[in-house]
Amino acid sequence: MYRKSRILLASFVGASTIGLGCLCIAAPPKKKTHPAPDAGRVSYYHQIRPILIAKCLPCHSAANHAGLLDVTSYAALLKGGAHGPAFVKGKPAKSLLVGYLHGKPMLMPKGGPPLPKEQIALIEKWIAQGAVDDTPKPHSKASPKESHR
Ligand code: HEC
Numbered sequence: 001m002y003r004k005s006r007i008l009l010a011s012f013v014g015a016s017t018i019g020l021g022c023l024c025i026a027a028p029p030k031k032k033t034h035p036a037p038d039a040g041r042v043s044y045y046h047q048i049r050p051i052l053i054a055k056c057l058p059c060h061s062a063a064n065h066a067g068l069l070d071v072t073s074y075a076a077l078l079k080g081g082a083h084g085p086a087f088v089k090g091k092p093a094k095s096l097l098v099g100y101l102h103g104k105p106m107l108m109p110k111g112g113p114p115l116p117k118e119q120i121a122l123i124e125k126w127i128a129q130g131a132v133d134d135t136p137k138p139h140s141k142a143s144p145k146e147s148h149r
Helices: 044-056 074-079 096-101 117-128
Strands: none
Touching: 044 074, 044 117, 096 117
């Protein structure tokens, strides 16, 4: 005879609470140092030209060059207007453009309001840094060795 042995499955539910230590490791924010070597260098193409185009274009484009000045390109600025080149490299104080922005001999944009101080300062800084032309060449042969200096 087979004795049926009843196996009682006693399931012990061990309610073991494992206190998982909250490892709240706050990763310190990595300080990103700007890799740009040209930090602080004002870009004609990316910073100056947009200002001039936004503020001076109605009167100083190739189509309508008041004072014979066209501000839409570096070459045109360098050529300048009735009174000569709009800027003197490295010398903001001697640059016509800067004088006019300060109202000497007359205020530009004509009829005001004057440009915000920061924009005038930026233009002065660009000229002080040598008024570098960093306009991308339209037909450049993708030269990898593009220098911004
Ligand atoms: C509403 C029209 C108008 C706007 C906008 C304007 N200008 Fe002029 N600008 C003139 C006129 C007109 C003259 C010629 C004034 C004169 O010599 O009698 C002039 C002359 C100049 C000259 C002198 C050029 C020369 O060689 O005689 C400079 C520099 C100049 N503007 C810069 C600017 C700049 C920079 C801006 C934008 C921030 C600007 N202007 C916006 C109308 C304008």
